[in-house]
Amino acid sequence: MKQRIIDHPVLGKIEERKLITFRFNNKEYRGFEQESIAAALLANGVRTLRHHEENGTPRGIYCNIGHCYECRVAVNGIQGVRACLTPLQEGMVIESGGRLPTTVRDWRSEDE
Amino acid sequence: MNKVIIIGAGPSGLEAAITCREQGLDVLVLDEYMIAGGRLLGQLYEQPDGTWWNGLEESKIRYEKALELGTRFLLNTPVNNIVQTNEHWTVYTDTESFTAKHLLLATGAAETPVPVPGWTLPGVMSVGAAQVMTNVHRVKPGNRGVIIGVNVLSTAIAMELKLAGIEVVAMTLPVNSQVTNESSQPKEVMNSLLHVSHMAPSKFIKLGSRLMKNDFMKNMGVTFFPKTGVKIWDIPIQLRKAVVEIYGDNEVQGVIVATIDSKGDVVGGSEEKIKADFVCIAGGLYPLAELAAVAGCSFYYSEELGGYVPLHSERMETNLDGLYVAGNITGIEGAKVAIAQGKTAGLTIAHHAGIPGLEKDIQTSIESIERARDKAYIQFHPGVKKGKELLLAEWQNRLGE
Numbered sequence: 459m460k461q462r463i464i465d466h467p468v469l470g471k472i473e474e475r476k477l478i479t480f481r482f483n484n485k486e487y488r489g490f491e492q493e494s495i496a497a498a499l500l501a502n503g504v505r506t507l508r509h510h511e512e513n514g515t516p517r518g519i520y521c522n523i524g525h526c527y528e529c530r531v532a533v534n535g536i537q538g539v540r541a542c543l544t545p546l547q548e549g550m551v552i553e554s555g556g557r558l559p560t561t562v563r564d565w566r567s568e569d570e
Numbered sequence: 571m572n573k574v575i576i577i578g579a580g581p582s583g584l585e586a587a588i589t590c591r592e593q594g595l596d597v598l599v600l601d602e603y604m605i606a607g608g609r610l611l612g613q614l615y616e617q618p619d620g621t622w623w624n625g626l627e628e629s630k631i632r633y634e635k636a637l638e639l640g641t642r643f644l645l646n647t648p649v650n651n652i653v654q655t656n657e658h659w660t661v662y663t664d665t666e667s668f669t670a671k672h673l674l675l676a677t678g679a680a681e682t683p684v685p686v687p688g689w690t691l692p693g694v695m696s697v698g699a700a701q702v703m704t705n706v707h708r709v710k711p712g713n714r715g716v717i718i719g720v721n722v723l724s725t726a727i728a729m730e731l732k733l734a735g736i737e738v739v740a741m742t743l744p745v746n747s748q749v750t751n752e753s754s755q756p757k758e759v760m761n762s763l764l765h766v767s768h769m770a771p772s773k774f775i776k777l778g779s780r781l782m783k784n785d786f787m788k789n790m791g792v793t794f795f796p797k798t799g800v801k802i803w804d805i806p807i808q809l810r811k812a813v814v815e816i817y818g819d820n821e822v823q824g825v826i827v828a829t830i831d832s833k834g835d836v837v838g839g840s841e842e843k844i845k846a847d848f849v850c851i852a853g854g855l856y857p858l859a860e861l862a863a864v865a866g867c868s869f870y871y872s873e874e875l876g877g878y879v880p881l882h883s884e885r886m887e888t889n890l891d892g893l894y895v896a897g898n899i900t901g902i903e904g905a906k907v908a909i910a911q912g913k914t915a916g917l918t919i920a921h922h923a924g925i926p927g928l929e930k931d932i933q934t935s936i937e938s939i940e941r942a943r944d945k946a947y948i949q950f951h952p953g954v955k956k957g958k959e960l961l962l963a964e965w966q967n968r969l970g971e
Binding site: 461462463464466467468469472492493494497500501505506507510515516517518519520521522523524525526528542543544545 | 602603604614622624626646648680681683690691692693694695696698699702703704705707708709710711733734735820821
């Protein structure tokens with residue numbers, strides 16, 4: 459958790475919280491229980507949360523308040539979960555979505 | 571059944587919950603975030619009297635007080651829809667629905683996105699996202715950042731990042747395009763910057779803000795704004811440069827900036843790279859009012875208030891029975907105004923719920939909103955007072971019809 463801010467000149471030392479273990483894309487990480495999945499991953503230096511379904515470009519958090527849906531991941535097999543709004547729990551298995559095998563077809567030229 | 575449902579556990583929602591509970595009403599508060607406090611959570615700035623406004627602590631105090639008074643909270647619970655039926659409001663969430671006679675929308679504000687080429691790269695985030703990561707979750711968004719968008723919010727957050735030991739190498743504008751509009755116009759930005767001048771130790775900004783009282787002087791200010799920028803808290807602010815692209819292979823590696831003229835157009839051949847491992851985009855805040863729209867509220871557009879807001883009375887009533895608003899859904903202002911509005915909404919709800927003798931308290935509370943507005947340390951729009959007056963005039967006007 460190299461990106462964690464331990465001491466802060468105004469907010470003081472970071473609150474002692476329960477550390478738990480979780481998995482992201484088959485790798486084990488540690489984070490604080492009940493913090494957001496997005497915060498736990500960012501603290502571990504993980505920024506890419508998924509790859510775009512159509513063009514495969516990497517994506518991470520953008521708004522951090524649940525509106526942009528850029529941070530969606532699969533949690534314990536459930537897809538489309540927003541990492542920024544979901545509290546981290548012991549043993550969670552989190553996976554990135556990736557580019558889908560079939561490209562999205564552009565129907566317009568056929569219809570026009 | 572609940573007497574009162576409050577959507578949003580930010581400063582206004584929490585204060586309204588406390589006020590309603592003190593009047594003995596049953597209160598349920600819903601919020602989609604996992605921590606109560608809303609946008610108050612990340613706030614951290616030094617006040618004129620030298621004390622710090624610590625939003626995390628302020629949120630905790632109000633949340634715990636509301637809990638002690640017996641408020642029910644459902645955090646991590648997004649609301650999808652609200653419907654009025656038989657003089658009751660039904661509030662729909664992913665898992666259940668709730669009904670109440672009185673419903674307060676305290677949904678707050680969200681940030682306007684500013685699309686810049688490369689903005690989907692991991693490491694690019696809204697400035698509010700960086701604030702919450704830093705001050706609430708205590709995670710660095712990166713080690714070396716560039717902030718695109720120079721406004722009240724981004725200036726305050728730049729200082730907060732610095733306070734946490736995160737380097738901000740530049741604050742600059744987005745390149746002029748159809749979608750960036752005024753936020754890429756140096757003159758408009760200079761105009762809005764004048765309202766943070768009291769926070770700035772930089773002599774240039776302080777002196778400049780006194781000189782630039784009219785448009786002519788503002789234009790001159792932009793024209794003569796040094797190309798290397800000025801520094802606030804040691805962060806270079808560049809109004810003569812704009813980010814034309816965010817680059818990086820699989821995540822942010824930096825930005826390409828170019829010199830712009832006073833109209834915001836790029837001077838060809840002036841492009842240069844600035845290395846960074848994160849980028850914040852700051853497009854300013856707008857009232858988060860979708861639920862009011864879904865409910866069928868009358869709306870009013872006000873540039874001074876940050877966009878479309880539900881038409882409302884000074885007692886925080888909307889034109890729909892049993893539906894109230896408080897906080898940034900009524901216009902973009904600071905947390906202290908939101909708190910005063912939450913109290914007023916709480917008292918108004920208690921009054922409509924049949925509790926007698928509150929008229930004097932309501933009037934006092936309305937006055938305290940005005941006082942909080944007058945004393946506000948951070949003003950998001952210089953014309954907010956005028957915006958509120960026009961909105962109230964429109965309310966009275968339509969009420970008379």
